[in-house]
Amino acid sequence: MKKLNLIDKFLFFLNSIAATILLLAYILPYIEPKRFAFLSVLSLTVPFLIILNLLFVVYWLLKVKKQLLLSLIILLIGFNHVASLYKMSASKQVDDIDNIAVMNFNVRLFNVFKWIPDIDAAQEISQFIQEKKPDIISMQEYRPDDGLKLKDYHRFEAVGGERIKNGQAIFSKFPIVNTGSIEFPSTYNNAIFADVVRGKDTIRIYNVHLQSLKIDANSDPLKNEAAENLFRRVGSTFRMQQAQADLFLEHKANSTYKTIICGDFNNTAYSYVYKKIKGDYLRDAFVEAGNGFGRTFDFKFFPVRIDFILVDQNFDINGFRTYNVKLSDHFPIMSKVKLR
Structure with missing residues (x-):
């Protein structure tokens, strides 16, 4: 010194x-x-x-x-923390006829309140999905919309609310043989699942949407709310997320199927709920096959990754990509996985 x-x-x-x-x-x-x-x-x-x-x-x-x-x-x-933020290696891309393309996308109610001007979100998201051709799609903040035209997909949606019906949805090119919802108390957030059949295998797809922090992506939170109140509110949200994660894991523990977990956790890869849900058995598709910043939320101050695709040990992860398209306040992510 x-x-x-x-x-x-x-x-x-x-x-x-x-x-x-x-x-x-x-x-x-x-x-x-x-x-x-x-x-x-x-x-x-x-x-x-x-x-x-x-x-x-x-x-x-x-x-x-x-x-x-x-x-x-x-x-x-904290090298693992750095790797969760930025992958310096090239994205892993293994083309295989047996790959299953899994997409996760928080669609923000298809822009019903015109947060993004001059777009028809449902139509443009339909075109985007038609171009990328995912086999399975997990959507959060979904609402039924006539503009969403997805051909050749089976669908399970769980929506509620009085003013605008909204919730979560799973779309699958494979037959859906069983569905259900895990209700979280005192919120519209929940987790849903669909069991899909591919060949001789039944795969359970979870779509998990944990409690939102309700922070505007493009505003400075400290300008709109006192720091003390902000910390108190975010702390309360994190406690709710922990309780929701516990309910989800309790349900997941009773499943014997090969499992893929998609979702918007409304929290980062450095959080308690992420570690709790991922555990030691699941693998993060971005960490294994992504590259660059794992930014999935359009937060102007620094890159934030709060949307995830996790798979169990029955899958190889053959690819991962984040798409920089402005159709929501989240960016769609897609992973290609293969059953072992």
Whole structure:
């Protein structure tokens, strides 16, 4: 520190704070939100903290200062967190006749309130799906819309509400032999499932939509709400998500089928609910086959990945892609998987 000028000393002080908070954030997936809801809110800042610490590494590297070791060591300790934010390797793409293309897309009610001007969302989403040809589609914030024209798909939808019917839906090119819904109390969010038959195999498809944070993608939350109130509200939402994840896992534990889980978790890969749902047995399609930033939500401040496709050990993951199309506040993701 003696060889640092006053500005660099101040920057290293900020660097130390950023590194310490990131290190603390590494343990958040192991802390139940219902016990420490305030701390769990920090999981939302992990993408920003990773990027900030990377910038500090670059800064000290250009200055040829040993202070770069602080953030570098913290980033190496949390290498799996960094890999969940950005994949430096090329996307894995294995073409196989037996691949099953699985898409997840939060369609935001097909833009019914005209958040995005000058588009017919249902029609354009129909055209997008027709072009990409997924075998299975999981949709959140779905509502019945005559503009959605999907040919050759079996459909299961679970919708409710008085003003606008909305909920979740699963579309499948394979026959659907069983369906159901896992209701979450005091909310329109839920999880649904459909058992589909492909050849001799029955595959259970889950569509999970956990409680929303209700944060506008394009506004600064701190400008619209006091920080204390924001933390309290987000902490309360995380407690609800934990209870919802427990209900979902209780249902999943009774299934003996090969399983694919799609959904909008409304939380990141650094959260307790993600770790709880993924467990040690499921695999994240983006982590294994994606590349670049795993951004699935159109948040203007830093990349956020809150939409997931998880598969069990009965599948090989042969591809993953996030599509940068502006048809919702979420971006569609698709993975190609193959039954072993």
